[in-house]
Amino acid sequence: MAFRKDLVQISSWIMPNTKVLDLGCGSGELLRILQQEKNIEGYGIDNDINNIKMSLKNNINILQFDLDNGLKDFESNSFDYVVLAQSLQVIKNPQELIKEMRRIGKEIIVSFPNMGHWSSRLQLLFRGMMPITQSLPFKWHDTPNIHLCTIEDFLIFCKENNLNIEEVLVTNHKQQASLFTKIAPNFFGQIATFRIR
Amino acid sequence: MNENNMLNLQTYIVDFNKPLKLSSGKVLEKYTLKYETYGTLNKDKSNAVLVCHALSGNHHAAGLYSNEEKPGWWNNMIGPEKPIDTNKLFVVCPNNLGGCHGSSGPSTINPENKKIYGSDFPIITVSDWVDSQKNLMKHLGINRWKFVIGGSLGGMQAFQWSVQYPSMIENCIIIAAAPKLTAQxxxxxxxxxxxxxxxxxxxxxxxxxxxxxxxxxxxxxxxxxxxxxxxxxxxxxxxxxxxxxxxxxxxxxxxxxxxxxxxxxxxxxxxxxxxxxxxxxxKSLDYFDPIKDMGDMFISNLNITNAKFLVISFTSDWRFPPIRSKEIVKILINNNKRISYSEINADGGHDAFLMNNQDYFDVMKEFIDEACNGI
Missing domain, CATH: 1.10.1740.110 (Rna Polymerase Sigma Factor; Chain: A)
Structure with missing residues (x-):
């Protein structure tokens, strides 16, 4: 399986020999790479037993926690980075979780699928139906994604919550940044990755 | 019998003549430990596993004797190609001191007066068990356990090992346990x-x-x-x-x-x-509280250990429910230990740690196999 572009971006933002907490870490791919290439110390959190097994196989520290129950077991400022890669949209209370991430991490990294992508807009405009896209492949009734947002929404969210955006990367359906994603990220971007302090 | 051959089940009794100083202040002048082993100790003695039993358990964790109907209490976990794989690992399971299956305990003879100990047998704590297990380890010529593993009261022994002899343990698996008992x-x-x-x-x-x-x-x-x-x-x-x-x-x-x-x-x-x-x-369950008992030593020893931890709980366990296992997890995270935690979906209650459950076995196997890389 190809390494997800947002994970490549995230790993490029992480300095060597740091401490990383990866929320919704899946099979632990990001942490595995970071451990091997950047000698980081880290923990992954996931609540799917199959991801737990795969993460153990990947030799990462994996904690089976439910992110909706918060991160109260972690001490303040105990990590250099807290990462939430493409899981923001499944969280019951994203505002609370991001607040917690900031409490624990010196820096936080959040990536999410952009609901403002042109294909989502066109589907709603012309078909009058909830969008189904490459990064959001579910029907409205069986989707785990309960808090979808656009890049514009997230920028406003950051402003309202005093989150300082250090860096943003927006990529298209080919997982690449293009001229289009640079000119009109909220229209052409499929995945957005934010580095926040 | 064939399965026993593959398991290489051996039973031993060993007498220790060096006095064992107990938490209570009393001293056990001499004592006997009965234990079973499975698998084979490798040349550099780097594949040894200590399995600690729970309240009603004993040294007979795996295999089947010809006069038995049921195999040892953890036969589903220990054996060739099972999660605790005896093709790779050498497993030691002693009957705890104070037990009643061959090790010195209240029903054995007091060598001092040749009478049955009865109520004269001193109360043994988890920390005392760990000391006695360390003596058994020395007897076997093992310097470091590849794994110390236990469920319930056995899990508490595994946890205690990591802070009592922090450099003698490479991996620690704590199942369905808690850092101390509640009032309930x-x-x-x-x-x-x-x-x-x-x-x-x-x-x-x-x-x-x-x-x-x-x-x-x-x-x-x-x-x-x-x-x-x-x-x-x-x-x-x-x-x-x-x-x-x-x-x-x-x-x-x-x-x-x-x-x-x-x-x-x-x-x-x-x-x-x-x-x-x-x-x-x-009583040893009730007394167990290493964080309080060890004071500053608890954290300083925890800092010494390089052990990798795996903590497992079961959703329906209300004796030591997941929230209690998470207390251990929290301590380990906040002391920067390498730790993984899994909450297994199981409706068997506390006894789920003894039962068949694919997720549970897979989690154990993945962790153990990964740690065994290079054996």
């Missing part, structure tokens, strides 16, 4: 003890000398314990309100299946277990 846990233990001590045959603990046994009390203690090892869900599923006979009889005989089951469990238990050992084991 102690309360259940106290009722169990009272059941035994109120039995007219208890004789202040010296019943064997008097050729009697507090079987009623011990059976009651076991029945109570057993309820706390199961879950409401598993009891419903197994027994519901099923009747033994087809109708109610309006008397106090056994009517519901669950009553019959509990009585059977109680009776079965007394034939193979010593009441004083039960008292001792429940």
């Amino acid at each position: 846990n102690i309360a259940f233990n106290e009722v169990a003890r009272q059941a035994i001590m109120k039995d007219p045959n208890w004789c202040d603990g010296n019943y064997l000398e008097n050729n009697v046994s507090p079987n009623q009390g011990l059976a009651l203690a076991r029945m109570l314990g057993h309820i706390t090892y199961l879950s409401d869900e598993s009891m419903k599923e197994k027994f519901g309100r099923d009747l033994k006979l087809s109708k109610l009889n309006y008397n106090y005989d056994v009517e519901f299946q669950i009553e019959s089951y509990l009585r059977y469990q109680g009776e079965k238990f007394v034939s193979g277990f010593d009441a004083n050992t039960y008292l001792l084991m429940t």
Whole structure:
């Protein structure tokens, strides 16, 4: 399986020999790479037993926690980075979780699928139906994604919550940044990755 | 027998003549440990695993003797190609000191006066067990356990190992345990003890000398314990309100299946277990509180250990529920330990740690296999 572009971006933002907490870490791919290439110390959190097994196989520290129950077991400022890669949209209370991430991490990294992508807009405009896209492949009734947002929404969210955006990367359906994603990220971007302090 | 050959089941008895200083301040001048081993110790003695048993367990964790109907208590976990894979690992499982299956305990002879110990046998704590297990380790010429593994009271021993001998343990698996007992846990233990001590045959603990046994009390203690090892869900599923006979009889005989089951469990238990050992084991559970007992040493020793931890809990366990295992997890995270935690979906209650469950086995196997890379 190809390494997800947002994970490549995230790993490029992480300095060597740091401490990383990866929320919704899946099979632990990001942490595995970071451990091997950047000698980081880290923990992954996931609540799917199959991801737990795969993460153990990947030799990462994996904690089976439910992110909706918060991160109260972690001490303040105990990590250099807290990462939430493409899981923001499944969280019951994203505002609370991001607040917690900031409490624990010196820096936080959040990536999410952009609901403002042109294909989502066109589907709603012309078909009058909830969008189904490459990064959001579910029907409205069986989707785990309960808090979808656009890049514009997230920028406003950051402003309202005093989150300082250090860096943003927006990529298209080919997982690449293009001229289009640079000119009109909220229209052409499929995945957005934010580095926040 | 063939399976036993593959398992390489061996039973040993070893006498220790060096006095063991106990937490209570008392000293055990001499003692015996009985233990089983499975698999083969490799040349550099780097594949040794200590399996610690729980309250009613013993050294017979795996394999089947010809006179037995049921194999050892963790036969589903230990063996060739099982999660604790005896093709790779050499497993040691001792009967705990104070037990009643071959190691020195209240039902064995006191070498000082040649009489049955009875109530003279000192209370042994988890920390004392770890000390005795360390002596067994030295006896076997092992310097470092590849794994220390246990469930329930066994999990507490594994946890204790990591802070008592932090450099002698490479991996620590703590299953269905807690860093200390709650008032409710102690309360259940106290009722169990009272059941035994109120039995007219208890004789202040010296019943064997008097050729009697507090079987009623011990059976009651076991029945109570057993309820706390199961879950409401598993009891419903197994027994519901099923009747033994087809109708109610309006008397106090056994009517519901669950009553019959509990009585059977109680009776079965007394034939193979010593009441004083039960008292001792429940006390060592109650006393267990390494964070408080060790004070600053707890954190400084935790900082020393390089051990990788795996903590496992079961959703339906209400004796040591997931929230209690998470207390251990939290301590380990906040001390920068390498730790993984899994909460296994299981309706077997506390006893789920002894039962078949694919997720549980997979999690154990993945962790163990990964740690065994290079063996």
